[in-house]
Amino acid sequence: MTIPTIEYRGYELRAYSHQEFPLHRDPYANGLRKFSSVVRIESIQPSNVKPRRYGTVFAGTTPGNDMDAIDLAMQYGKDIVDGKVQANEL
Template identity: 85%
Template sequence: MTIPTIEYRGYDLRAYSHQEFPLHRDPYAKGVRRFSSVGRIDSIHPSNVKPRRYGTVFAETDSANATDAIDLAMQYGKDIVEGKVQAKEL
């Protein structure tokens, strides 16, 4: 399994996606499947600082596939590093 990773302004950004099932998380329930993601931000330089994890916040739409969820998580991570978004860690 490959974990998407990019280097951005001295940090490693990683994103993980997972499928969320409708109606009480039942995988056999009828309905639209959507994807959620978690971004992880690590310092590239060795330090004692723990990596930070954030749940991606989808402002207007849910992701229809894993690739879109990962792309949104990467952009969200960039926004956190740049200070555009004040996010709450998981």
């Protein structure tokens, strides 16, 4: 398994996605499967600051597969670094 990673403005962004099952997390239940993701932001420069993790907030749409969730997480991480989004850490 590879973890998608990019460098952006002095930070390393890593995105993780996972599938959420409906109805009490039962994988055999009927219903749409939803994907969610987490973005991890870490400074590239050596420091003793811990990496920050954020749950991705999807505005108006939910991703249909894991790659879409990762793409949205990377964009969300870029928006956090740029200061466009004020997010709460996990």
